[in-house]
Amino acid sequence: MITLTHFLVVSACIFSIGLYAVLAKRNTIMILVGIELMINAAILNFVAFGKYDKINYGGQVFALFAIVLAAAAVAVGLAIILNVYRHFKTINPENIHELKD
Amino acid sequence: MxxxxxxxxxxxxxxxxxxxxxxxxxxxxxxxxxxxxxxxxxxxxxxxxxxxxxxxxxxxxxxxxxxxxxxxxxxxxxxxxxxxxxxxxxxxxxxxxxxxxxxxxxxxxxxxxxxxxxxxxxxxxxxxxxxxxxxxxxNLLQLYIFWELVGFASYLLIGFWFTKETAVQANKKAFLINRIGDIGFLIGIALVYAHCGTLDLSTLFDQTSSTPLIDKNTPWATFAGLAFFLGAMAKSAQFPLHVWLPDAMEGPTSVSSLIHAATMVAAGVFLLCTVFPLFNETVLLVIVLIGTLTALSAALFALGQYDIKKILAFSTISQLGFMMVGVGIGAWDAAMFHLTTHAFFKCLLFLCAGAVIHEMAHLKAKAQLEFDPQDLRHIGGLRRFMPKTFGCMVIASLSLAGFPFTSGYLSKDSIVITAYEWASHLGGVYVLIPVLLIIVSILTAFYIGRLIFKVFFGSFKYRSYIKTGMTFHEAPNAMLIPMLFLAAGSLFPLFGLSLTNYHHTWIMQALDVDTVYPTLTQAHLFIPALLTGGAILGWLLGWNWYVKNKYPLSENNSFVHFANKQGYLNEFNDRIFVKGSIKLSRILYAFDRHVVDGLTNLFSWFVRQLSVVVYWFDKHVIDGLVNLFAHATYYIGHLVRHVQNGQLQAYLGFALTIVVLGILYLIIK
Amino acid sequence: MGVLSILIFLPLVATLLILTLPSSAKATYKYIALGFTFLQFGLSLYLYGNFDATLGGIQQLDAYQFVEQLSWIRMDLGAIGKLEIDYLIGVDGISLPLIVLSTLVMLMGVGASWNIDKNPKGYFALLMILNTAVMGIFSALDFFLFYVFYEVMLLPLYFLIGIWGGERREYAAIKFFIYTLLGSVLMLLVIVGLYFSVINPVTGAHTFNMLHMMNPANYVDGSFFAYITNYHEVFGIPARLIGFIVLFFAFAIKVPIVPLHTWLPDAHVEAPTPVSIILAGILLKVGGYGIIRVCYSIFPDIAAYTNWWLALIGVISILYGALNALAQKDLKRMIAYSSVSHMGFVLLGIASLTAEGLSGAMFQMVSHGFLSAALFFLVGVLYDRVHDRYIYNFRGLASLMPKYTAYVAIAFFASLGLPGFSAFIGEAFVIIGAFNAESMSTGVPRWMAIGGSIGILLSAAYFLWTLQRMFFGQTRLKGGQAWQEALTDLNIREQVILFPALALALLLGIMPSLVFGNLNASVLQLIELIKP
Missing domain, CATH: 1.20.120 (Four Helix Bundle (Hemerythrin (Met), subunit A))
Structure with missing residues (x-):
């Protein structure tokens, strides 16, 4: 029997992988991927908790909404990365430190 | 008239x-x-x-x-x-x-x-x-103004040859010593003004008014009288303020004859005659004593001098002493009489000496010799070259010595005889005064004889030069005529037809001071005889010593030295007063620099040190607190700034950490 | 605006004019300054000519002449009362001679500044400000106004010495400034104390009017400086005595008296010639004037009580200054010390409290004014030529510079009190006044007068000694041939400046009535005030 706990565990694993990618990867694209993973972990949770809202399917609806938003965000994110690349000739975040004090 | x-x-x-x-x-x-x-x-x-x-x-x-x-x-x-x-x-x-x-x-x-x-x-x-x-x-103040102006003119004339070191030393000395007297005079004026409220001579000494303005027997009158006498002492070169007069001979001889023999130096006597009613017994006695002392000491010093002009200068001082005695014994008419006759014969003596010096200086210049033209030891036998000068000088000398037929005979006798009368009226040791005056008179005859003998008799050291074509001649007419005029004035007829009795001269008759003591007729006989006899004896002795060259004393005799050095008075003054006041001034200046200014500087040093301490406190304590606070803030900021490393991922991680911490906080709470 | 105000503020116009002119016109500055001082001199002569000598002054406003009175500051201070400060100026017999003297000395000072090259704009502007302040001091009758001018005077002097002075100018300037400031700060305390003790009888408000302060009736009973029945004490010293001492201290620094004199030799030696002239010629007189106008007039009771000590200080200053002058090897320093000695006569004369002594002191101030100006100018002549004034470096200048020597000799003899010159009248009457003091029983003993007269002897000693050392004898100079060529005789400008001063000394020496006549009424009234 696959219980809610299983979903949550899988979701947590995906989130952790995404978090790791965001924090550790030396490639901005990979960070973007990590972000996507984290969003998807959240979506998975929406779907999983959707079983408590059987009347309106709020979980599923919100998951779909989030997927659409995530797609849009990825598009914007990639555009930024492209511009960053044009400007800095690199997409390694370690080399981009204009924000330093 | x-x-x-x-x-x-x-x-x-x-x-x-x-x-x-x-x-x-x-x-x-x-x-x-x-x-x-x-x-x-x-x-x-x-x-x-x-x-x-x-x-x-x-x-x-x-x-x-x-x-x-x-x-x-x-x-x-x-x-x-x-x-x-x-x-x-x-x-x-x-x-x-x-x-x-x-x-x-x-x-x-x-x-x-x-x-x-x-x-x-x-x-x-x-x-x-x-x-x-x-x-x-x-007015006394007006008199004082002229009195000092006279001194000023004398200063200028003594220092006429201002490139000569001795001359400028002498004029400074003359002015300063006169200044001492001037202070006395000024104090006298101030006292009279303070007590009488006027300086008008006619008001002060009004004989006609029944109540005289000045009560002369008060202490202040004694003090004022002494102060006036101090003024007269300096101007009339009385001992011990006479030291400027011999030095004043550095001026041209014509100046010496007018100022330092005949007129200016007599101003002191004139002043005393003017303010005579102010003097009481005490003051008059002091005047007599100082006058006698001056007459005696100057006559002694004159004996030891080699410089013609210095001998004459000391003789002037000595004669001024006589005049002072005249004032002191109350016979200021006699003093004025002697002043007048003295003016003629002393002026003449100087002019004759000037003629001699003039010729000697010419000889010196022409023959290119190095000697002092005023030094007696270089001069001699001049009567053959300058007979008229010789004649004039002899007349003047006789007058100075008080020889009969001259004016000096009358005036000097008037003082000595009156002094004798004065002394015998008072009795006791006062007799010493006329006795001393007689001795001084004989000394006078001797030293002026010495001068004549040395200058006009004996042999002339530089005779050889004259033989070799150097001219040495009589003084020019412009010099001779004044000398002859004065020589005529040095004889008795100018002052009265009486040969012997000074009471009959017109000056004495007009001035005529009433004296309290009686006239002694015998004194009118023996004193002139004594004086004349003594003078002749002195001359005989001098003739033997100086013309016949039987000089009994060695030149290094201590008495000769004492007289020549003027009793070491100059050295004494120089050591005590001049060096003393310069030393005092140096000490005071050091005091000023180091103590008075030192205190100022010490105070300023103290303030500066205080400011250093205060500054230290300010820097390290008050400012220290401020800095401590600033440093602490800075250090905390420094710790936190590592977060801002510009790494996107680090920001994210940090945000995550905070979120996690926040969640943990929420959980634990 | 009256004549007196014009006299005071004319130099300020000159300052503005000099400041607005561009630096390219710097050659005109001295002419502007000269023109304005000349105008001032003319005005002061107008004052002198129209002065009524029969009127006294001192504590009576109606006896003052050329009076101008304007309300200046009126402020309601609530509980303390109303602040009442007037612009009150006027002239009496005490201030008139000093005003005429100041304008003359200023004229000499400007003449002596002819060769100033270093920043002439600032120099002449400051000089003119100083001029305004000096005129203001001598005519102010309101204590607050007096104080303002007194302080204004300090500032330009500080810069004039500190910038245009000699080697140790900064030291001298600061010493001078601090010394004088110390005095004036103390003075301010007494001014405030007097302000709260005195009431204007007309308005009933506290006042700074000096003439009201001189009237015993205007004092508030029980106030700090109250006239009669005053129990206030500071450290056991009665309040009025301490007020007098503090004011005297302030002015005594200016005079200066021994031992507060040490700023003077330094300031004089380091100051440029024109500033020395003004310092000696005018500023020292501010001290004497202050003692008469302020100390003696406001505290007459204390004046009569303390005059023994004042006379003693005067005598000490005379002798001490003279002996110090004798020890000097720097000509300018010698003259500076001689100023101490000569100003001692002023104090002795004032303290004698006799008409003769006070008049003599006033006369001595006037006489010393232009004689010391002439002396400092003469030193400046020598210093200009060879930049040396060490006495022993010169000898036999008479053969080299006969005219200069003649002027020096006349100035020296005039200063040492040769009759016929003004200093004699001043010194003689101070001495006579001091002698007279015992007859008038004002408490000055006669030995002090004798002590003062010894100062006359000493002054002859140092002047004649200097004359002998520097001017007589065979010519021998430290700088050799170079100096011999540099030491040219006086030029026309220098003679034009010197001649009037010495001629005036002679004129006043022969006709002292030119001064005595104008100040006699005031002096008599002052004595009347002190001896009720």
Missing amino acids: NTFLHISPITASILVMLFPLLAFIIQAVLGKKSISGNIALIGIIASAVISLFGVFLPGWNSTSVLQKWEWFTIGEHTLYVGILVNNLTALMQLVVCIIALPVHIYSRAYMKGDSGIHRYWMYLSLFCFAMLGLTVSL
Whole structure:
């Protein structure tokens, strides 16, 4: 029997992988991927908790909404990365430190 | 008699003063263009003529006249300047004019060719103005002004050859010592003013008023009398303030004859005669004592001098001592008489000495020799070259020695005899005074004899030069005529027809002071005899010593040295007073620098040190607290700044950490 | 605006004019300054000519002349009362001679500044400000106004010495400034104390009017400086005595008296010639004037009580200054010390409290004013030529510079009190006044007068000694041939400056009534005030 706990565990694993990618990867694209993973972990949770809202399917609806938003965000994110690349000739975040004090 | 130009004696005496002043101003403006001395000469001739016909002849033996003009008002008192013409002032003014005139003529020849001659005439006119003004001043302050101006002119004339070191030392000394006297005079004036409220001579010593303004037996009157006498002591070179006069001989000889023999130095005696009513017994006794001491010491010093002019200078001092005694014994008429006769013969002595020095200096210049032309040891046997000078000098010397037929005989006898009468009236040790005066008279005869013998007799050291074509001749006429004129004045007829009795001279008859002591007829006989006999003995001795060259004393005799060095008085003064005051001034300056200024600097140092301490406190304590706070803030900031490393991922991680921490906080809470 | 105000503020116009002109016109500055000082001199002569000598002054406003009175500051201070400060100026016999003297000395000072090259704009502007302040001090009758001018005077002097001075100018300037400031700060305390003790009888408000302060009736009973029945004490010293001492201290620094004199030699030696002239000629007189106008007039009771000590200080200053002058090897320093000595006569004369002494002191101030100016100018002449004034470096200058020597000799003899020159009248009457003091029983003993007269002897000693050392004898100079060529005789400008001063000394010496006549009424009134 696959219980809610299983979903949550899988979701947590995906989130952790995404978090790791965001924090550790030396490639901005990979960070973007990590972000996507984290969003998807959240979506998975929406779907999983959707079983408590059987009347309106709020979980599923919100998951779909989030997927659409995530797609849009990825598009914007990639555009930024492209511009960053044009400007800095690199997409390694370690080399981009204009924000330093 | 008052018909001459129809002017009053007052106006005339002002004119007498003004002519030399005018001459002085003209010459001062002209500067180097006035070398002939004509202006000064015209001035003094005018003065002499007016003085004789306008002041003296109408004013003599008539009541005293005065006129005064308001000068200034100070407080409640008004001071007046004015002219006082009475017997005393008219006589004094005339004497000054009559002596100054021949000296002016003499100077034309004597000073000819000197590079600074324009200054000479200027100074001489200034002197005449001051001296003539002094004689007729009505107000004591006015008298004082002229008194110091006379000293100033004398300063200028002594230092006439200002490149000569000894001359400029001498004029400084003369002025400073006169200044001591001037202070006395000023104190006297101040005392009189403080007690009487006026300085007007006619008011102060008004004989006609029943209540005299001054009670002379009060302590302040004694003090004021002594103060006036101090003034007279300096001006009239009384012991121990006489030291300036021998040094003053550094000036031209014509100046010495006019100023330092005949007129200026007599001003002290004149002053005492003027303020005579102020003196009480004590003051008069002091005057007698100082006068006698001066006469004696100066005569002794004169014996040891080798410089012609210094001998004459000491003889002047000695004679001034006689005059002081005359004032002190109350016979100021005798003093004035001696002053007058002395003016003639002493002036003549100097002029003759000047003629000799002049020729000696010429010889020295022409033969290119190195010697002091005033030193007796170089001169001798001049009577063959300068017979007329010799004649004049002998007359003057006889007069000085008080030989019969001369004026000096009359005047000196008048003092000595009166002194004897005075002493026998008082009795006791007072007899010492006339005895000493007689001794001084004999000494006088001896030293002036020595001078004559040494200069005009014996052999002349530089005779060989004269043989080799050097001319050594009689003084020129411009010098001889004044000398002859003065020689005539040194004989008795000028002062009265009586050969022996000084009471019958016109000066004594007119001035005629009442003395309290009785006349002693026998003194009129034995004192002149004693004086003349002593003089002749002295001359015989001198003849033997100096002409026959039987000189008994060694030159290194301590007495000769003592006399030559003037009793070591100069050395004493130099060591004690001059060095002393310079030393004191140095000490005080060091005190000023190190103590007074030192205190100021110490105070400023203290303030600066205090400021250093305060600054330290401010820097380390107060500012330290501020800095501590700032540093702490900075350090915390420094710790936190590592977060801002610009790494996107680090920001994210940090945000995550905070979120996690926040969640943990929420959980734990 | 009256004549007196014009006299005071004319130099300020000159300052503005100099400041607005561009630096390219710097050659005109001295002419502007000269023109304005000349105008001032003319005005002061107008004052002198129209002065009524019969009127006294001192504590009576109607006896003052050329009076101008304007309300200046009126402020309601609530509980303390109303602040009442007037612009009150006027002239009496005490201030008139000093005003005329100041304008003359200023004229000499400007003449002596002819060769100033260093920043002439600032120099002449400051000089003119100083001029305004000096005129203001001598005519102010309101204590607050007096104080303002007194302080204004300090500032330009500090810069004039500190910038245009000699080697140690900064040291001298600061010493001078601090010394004088110390005095004026103390003075301010007494001014405030007097302000709260005195009431204007007309308005009933506290006042700074000096003339009201001189009237015993205007004092508030029980106030700090109250006239009668005053129990206030500071450290056991009565309040009025301490007020007098503090004011005296302030002015005594200016005079200066021994031992507060040490700023003077330094300031004089380091100051440029024109500033020395003004310092000696005018500023020292501010001290004497202050003692008469302020100390003696406001505290007459204390003046009569303390005059023994004041006379003693005067005598000490005379002798001490003279002996110090004797020890000097720097000509300018010698003259500076001689100023101490001569100003001692002023104090002795004032303290004698006799008409003769006070008049003599006033006369001595006037006489010392232009004589010391002439002396400092003469030193400046020598210093200009060879930049040396060490006495022993010169000898026999008379053969080299006869005219200069003649002027020096006349100035020296005039200063040492040769009769016929003004200093004699001043010194003689101070001495006579001091002698007279015992007859008038004002408490000055006669030995002090004798002590003072010894100062006359000493002054002759140091002047004649200097004359002998520097001017007589064979010519021998430290700088050799170079100096011999540099030491040219006086030029026309220098003679034009010197001649009037010495001629005036002679004129006043012969006709002292020119001064005595105008100040006699005031002096008598002051004595009346002190001896009720």
